[in-house]
Amino acid sequence: MKKHNEYLDSISVEPALHRKIMRTVTEPQKRPYQKRTVFRYVAVAACAVVLLFGIWIIPGFWGDQQQANGLIVQELENQQPDRDNVPPLSPPFVPIVPPDRTFAAIALNYVDTAPLIEPQWDVPDPEAAQAARGANDFAFRLSAALVNNIGQDNFVVSPYSVWMPLAALLNAADEAHQPALLEALGIGGITPADINRAVSRMLFDLTNENARQWGWDEALQANPMHIANAIFVDRNQAIRQDFAQTFMDYFRGEMISVDFLDPVAVEEVNLWASDHTHGLITEVVQDFDPLTVAAIANAVFFSDRWIHQFDPAQTQRDIFHSPAGESAAYFMQMEWPVTLYFEDERVQVVNLPFMGRGGMKIILPKDRDAAGLLASMTSEYFERMHDESVFAEGRLMLPRFSVENTLDNLTDSLIALGVPLFNAAEAPLTGGLIKEDMPVWLSNAVQVAMIAVDEEGATAAAVTAIGLAGSGIMEIMTTFEMICNHPFVFILHSYTLDGGRQVLFTGVVNRP
Numbered sequence: 001m002k003k004h005n006e007y008l009d010s011i012s013v014e015p016a017l018h019r020k021i022m023r024t025v026t027e028p029q030k031r032p033y034q035k036r037t038v039f040r041y042v043a044v045a046a047c048a049v050v051l052l053f054g055i056w057i058i059p060g061f062w063g064d065q066q067q068a069n070g071l072i073v074q075e076l077e078n079q080q081p082d083r084d085n086v087p088p089l090s091p092p093f094v095p096i097v098p099p100d101r102t103f104a105a106i107a108l109n110y111v112d113t114a115p116l117i118e119p120q121w122d123v124p125d126p127e128a129a130q131a132a133r134g135a136n137d138f139a140f141r142l143s144a145a146l147v148n149n150i151g152q153d154n155f156v157v158s159p160y161s162v163w164m165p166l167a168a169l170l171n172a173a174d175e176a177h178q179p180a181l182l183e184a185l186g187i188g189g190i191t192p193a194d195i196n197r198a199v200s201r202m203l204f205d206l207t208n209e210n211a212r213q214w215g216w217d218e219a220l221q222a223n224p225m226h227i228a229n230a231i232f233v234d235r236n237q238a239i240r241q242d243f244a245q246t247f248m249d250y251f252r253g254e255m256i257s258v259d260f261l262d263p264v265a266v267e268e269v270n271l272w273a274s275d276h277t278h279g280l281i282t283e284v285v286q287d288f289d290p291l292t293v294a295a296i297a298n299a300v301f302f303s304d305r306w307i308h309q310f311d312p313a314q315t316q317r318d319i320f321h322s323p324a325g326e327s328a329a330y331f332m333q334m335e336w337p338v339t340l341y342f343e344d345e346r347v348q349v350v351n352l353p354f355m356g357r358g359g360m361k362i363i364l365p366k367d368r369d370a371a372g373l374l375a376s377m378t379s380e381y382f383e384r385m386h387d388e389s390v391f392a393e394g395r396l397m398l399p400r401f402s403v404e405n406t407l408d409n410l411t412d413s414l415i416a417l418g419v420p421l422f423n424a425a426e427a428p429l430t431g432g433l434i435k436e437d438m439p440v441w442l443s444n445a446v447q448v449a450m451i452a453v454d455e456e457g458a459t460a461a462a463v464t465a466i467g468l469a470g471s472g473i474m475e476i477m478t479t480f481e482m483i484c485n486h487p488f489v490f491i492l493h494s495y496t497l498d499g500g501r502q503v504l505f506t507g508v509v510n511r512p
Contacts, residue, residue: 114249116204117197119497127190131198132499134186135163136379138417139503141186144375145413147508152323154403155371156449156507158300158462162410164229165296165466167195168253169421171246172432172440177420181428184418196250198498203227203252205496208356224304224356225494225504228276229253232269232295234260237470238435239294260292269295269465273448277301277461281448284463289443293434293470297463300504302492304354305457310334310398312455320399321368321486322511329399329512331485332455341392341480342385347373348482349385350396358494358501360458361385362398362484370487370508377506382491386501394480399512404450410464411445424469434470443469451492451505460492460505487511 119125139159147155166185170192173181182188187195204210208223229251233239239255247253256272258265266285274282276299288295310332320329342349346366353359363385365373407413411422419442421428427439434440449462492505 113252116209116252117200118204118210119201121497125197125201125498127194128198128201128498130190131187131195132202132496132502133379134188135160135202136382136499136501136503137186138163138184139506140377140379140382141417142413143377143506145416146407146409147371147374149409150371150508150510152510154401154405154508154510155374156403156405156451156460156462156505157407157447158449158460158464158505160502160504161298161300161449161462161464162414162445162447164199164227164251165298165464166414166419166421167199168229168247168251168296169429169433169442170195172240172243172429173421174428174430174432177426177428180418180420184414184420196246200250201498202496202502205498206494206502224302224354226276226299226301227252228299230256230272230297232256232258232265232297233434234258234293237293240433240435243433260288260295261290263287269297272297273299273463273465277463278303280450280459280461281463284446284448284465289467289469291469291471292443292467293438293440294468295465296468297465299461299463301461302494302504303457303459304356304358307353307355308334308336309457310455315400315455318397319485320512323487324511327511329401329485331397331399334396334398335394336396337393338391339394340386340389341394341482342389343480347385348480349389350394350482351386351389354457358492358504360453361491361493362396362482363489363491364482364484364486365488368486370489370510374489374506374508377489379503382503383501392480394482397483397485398453399484399509400454401509401512402450402452403507403509404448407447407449410447411442414445429468433468438470440468440470443467449505451490451507453490458492462505 119128142159142162143157146157163185166181167187170178170181170185178192179188182190182195206225207227208225229247230253231239231247233255235257236259244255247255256268258268265288269285270283273284274280278301280301281299284297285295314333315330316333317328318331319326340351348364348366349361351359351361361382363370363373415422420426421442424439424441424443427441429440429442431437432440445464445466447462447464449460451458451460487508487510490505490507490509491503493501493503496502
């Protein structure tokens, strides 16, 4: 009571209002609905009965359920193939995946995905290093096979997005065709098991898994790259358990059930592509062959800022000398007091590093034949451009550019590279992918890729869909000037511990 009086005395209140408030505080309140109290007591009693019943029944049920789940997990773990001593996660129960997003053969027959393999600085892996070099070798051979057909157009491809699903299919190819596929992928002499481990190590590095595992600060955890793999399987078919588990463990692959005779299957694949490229690529396939029993897909998305960004105020309009004639372009400008620079009788090269990791090499051919230059590129020449770079002071003029294309001729290029999986007569994937021993081979391959480069950085994305049918020391130079006002080549790369600079995208700008 004293507290109420002191509070009311401390504020300005009229005497009549003061007396009304005090009566409300001090007088007993009337309760016109006394009958409600009876109902409250009844409700409380009912809740208490339900609670006591729950306390009595739930522990027994939960214990039985936990014991049953433990037996299921133990039985399934005993069925798993040898995963090269990579310790699997230990789930407390078997995850139940909605049936419309998987298929019956594996809905209840797998344990959680094994963790990605972490490369160690002091424990080199020769097979993983060979696989990384082979992926780069494949990158330039595939680029050469595709770039010959571009004419005067621009061109971009992600060879890595093609290499990875083909590497996954090594686990489904029959023994007679595995050596040829290994050679085509640039990794002859090592086994599919070696490739699986190498891919896991690549994904660990490229997706910045280390930063997340060690809980580094948010800026270091930021990852400019997203890589996804999936296999779409006809709902009337069942995938082999060993392939499904390997695909999940080493490739972080997901399995999705579709009806390839229904046009909705096209929508599902394209929606998956859009989801994994932040909406940049929304249409990869337009239809499926009636014989399609599965489709394997890969998506790569990259977006990062330059360490040294171009000043937009310095961007100016100028002439670009394209094969089709002169055209206007907006040129970004950069002047370095010191940067890495390579030059020989054929090219000028600078590397634009990203904030996260890796960079983009801008390669300006002196004969202005960018397509011819990319067609002749090798992984050895690519490495030489880095190893023999020198510190130099210089100036770069580079046009803003954006390139997007659909590679409908990917199938022919892969056949020309020696990929042996397109042979319908021999059906090289029989027995390795689909549970029944029905003949399976690759029917077609397509990729949609894009890249955009401006003053702040670069964004690139690619989705590959492959159908499977069934029945040194540096010294200071003086100065350089690199004016990219005619066709040039770009190579977007990132870093892995095993392979160093991993080639992700290659391309030609014939007209910005």
